[in-house]
Amino acid sequence: MMVCLVYYRAASSDVGDVCIGALRMHVVLLNQPFHPDVVATAQMGKDLADALIARGHTVSAVCSRSIYGQAGAQLPKYEVIDGIEIHRVGASMFGRKGLIARAADFGLFYVLAALKLLTMKRPDVVVGFTTPPFIALLGLMCRFFRGSKAVYWLMDLYPDVPVQSGVFKATSAIVRVCEWFSRLILKRSDATVVLGRCMRDRVLAKGAPDGRVHFIPVWAGEDAVQPVEHDANPYRAQWNPDNRFVVMYSGNFGIAHDSKAILDAIVEVTRPGEPHPVRFIFVGSGNRKKEVLDLISKHELGSCVAWHEYQPREKIAQSLSCADAHLISLASGMEGLIVPSKFFGILAVARPGLFVGSSGSEIGRILTESGSGITVAPGDGKGLAAAIRDLASNPEKARQMGIKGRSALLGKYDASTACGQWVNLLEALVPGKQAAVGTHASRQSSGSQAA
Numbered sequence: 001m002m003v004c005l006v007y008y009r010a011a012s013s014d015v016g017d018v019c020i021g022a023l024r025m026h027v028v029l030l031n032q033p034f035h036p037d038v039v040a041t042a043q044m045g046k047d048l049a050d051a052l053i054a055r056g057h058t059v060s061a062v063c064s065r066s067i068y069g070q071a072g073a074q075l076p077k078y079e080v081i082d083g084i085e086i087h088r089v090g091a092s093m094f095g096r097k098g099l100i101a102r103a104a105d106f107g108l109f110y111v112l113a114a115l116k117l118l119t120m121k122r123p124d125v126v127v128g129f130t131t132p133p134f135i136a137l138l139g140l141m142c143r144f145f146r147g148s149k150a151v152y153w154l155m156d157l158y159p160d161v162p163v164q165s166g167v168f169k170a171t172s173a174i175v176r177v178c179e180w181f182s183r184l185i186l187k188r189s190d191a192t193v194v195l196g197r198c199m200r201d202r203v204l205a206k207g208a209p210d211g212r213v214h215f216i217p218v219w220a221g222e223d224a225v226q227p228v229e230h231d232a233n234p235y236r237a238q239w240n241p242d243n244r245f246v247v248m249y250s251g252n253f254g255i256a257h258d259s260k261a262i263l264d265a266i267v268e269v270t271r272p273g274e275p276h277p278v279r280f281i282f283v284g285s286g287n288r289k290k291e292v293l294d295l296i297s298k299h300e301l302g303s304c305v306a307w308h309e310y311q312p313r314e315k316i317a318q319s320l321s322c323a324d325a326h327l328i329s330l331a332s333g334m335e336g337l338i339v340p341s342k343f344f345g346i347l348a349v350a351r352p353g354l355f356v357g358s359s360g361s362e363i364g365r366i367l368t369e370s371g372s373g374i375t376v377a378p379g380d381g382k383g384l385a386a387a388i389r390d391l392a393s394n395p396e397k398a399r400q401m402g403i404k405g406r407s408a409l410l411g412k413y414d415a416s417t418a419c420g421q422w423v424n425l426l427e428a429l430v431p432g433k434q435a436a437v438g439t440h441a442s443r444q445s446s447g448s449q450a451a
Helices: 040-055 099-119 136-147 160-164 173-188 197-205 234-239 257-268 290-300 313-321 340-346 363-372 383-391 395-409 417-429
Strands: 007-009 017-019 024-031 058-064 080-082 082-088 124-128 151-153 190-195 213-215 247-253 280-287 305-306 327-331 353-356 373-376
Touching: 024 040, 024 136, 040 058, 040 417, 080 383, 082 099, 099 136, 124 136, 124 383, 124 417, 136 151, 136 173, 151 247, 151 417, 190 197, 190 417, 197 213, 197 363, 213 395, 234 313, 247 313, 247 340, 247 383, 257 280, 257 290, 257 327, 257 383, 280 290, 290 305, 290 373, 313 340, 327 383, 340 353, 340 363, 340 395, 353 363, 353 383, 373 383, 383 395, 395 417
Parallel strands: 024 058, 024 124, 058 082, 124 151, 151 190, 190 213, 247 280, 247 327, 280 305, 327 353, 353 373
Antiparallel strands: 007 017, 080 082
16 A cells, blocks of 8 residues: 655755655644634734645644634634634634623633534644633543644643732632643643743643643744834824824733833823823733723823724734834733733834833843843833833934844744744654655744734
């Protein structure tokens, strides 16, 4: 019987014709949002899928029919996009209308996603994300019933995030149950991928086997997300008609972020008589949105603070480049629990970062190592205001920081590098299915707005 079923020639391959028919790996990406959704995890998943397909593997996504955070089913149950088989199940009944409502939506997705995993073509690997929390348990289920490998892509560490943010008490029964599930996934998964060095320390402390924990950062597409000069950027003219120094917050502004320092800095910097006028622009969504809108109304800041919705992915470079500097924040105690993925899009467009958070977190470390921004302590609104004034009065300093950030991205936090690391990891988990085409990953197009 012939083992070689299909021959594939890659235009850019150095190895010519490669026999891949019997060696093609089937990878399933399991996450509530997926392309064409624009939240960070959807974008990362699409990039990884593209890289795997470029390598010669097959990829399926099991995801929701709803756009994340919205009620209703807007997307088709099944379609193929760029070679990815997308299986969408269920629908959000409530959107983001409270914890109980979200738990109901999550529960429906768990059940329907489990049924899909058990009835679809057998996966070689199931990559479980963290939306909804603990969905990676279904990867372990699939391994038990179908012999697949289970990979945990740890975007957010639960139940630690809601405990640290005060949503749940650490001693509550629900937290104890969730902690048991968290440790089970970490200990039993064939591999756990973390987004930062501090996150790695957290999961090792929870009992994850050292040899199965892999640090692969999130990324930005180095080709698709590039700096756009202000005079060639329609967003700059539309959102900043009087050409002020623009400080942007792009992405989710939620419970894990330090809203107090940012709002205090806005009030401080927008006082009448400031020598360097600054405009604050928020792009995205999140639980803290109402706080920003209330601040605008209370202090009558409509002329210097604005909020815009998420922008299409194909325009992310223009949106991010509209700014002169970008805000990133992480509430005290959140280091190692999440890593704001928006930061890597900021590096890609060569803009400095103004980070409110611990200098020991992954973002703080990268800023220090690269010289691409300024870190201020959580809650330090006056310190953040001083940093904003410093950059607004020294635009060349801001520009040089941005250049250093773009340089730091290439070869480490760019899409082709990180996706190549992912492909290597997944192929190593499935012996006999490593061979495919030339290079691991084509240039990707991610520049995440969210997180």
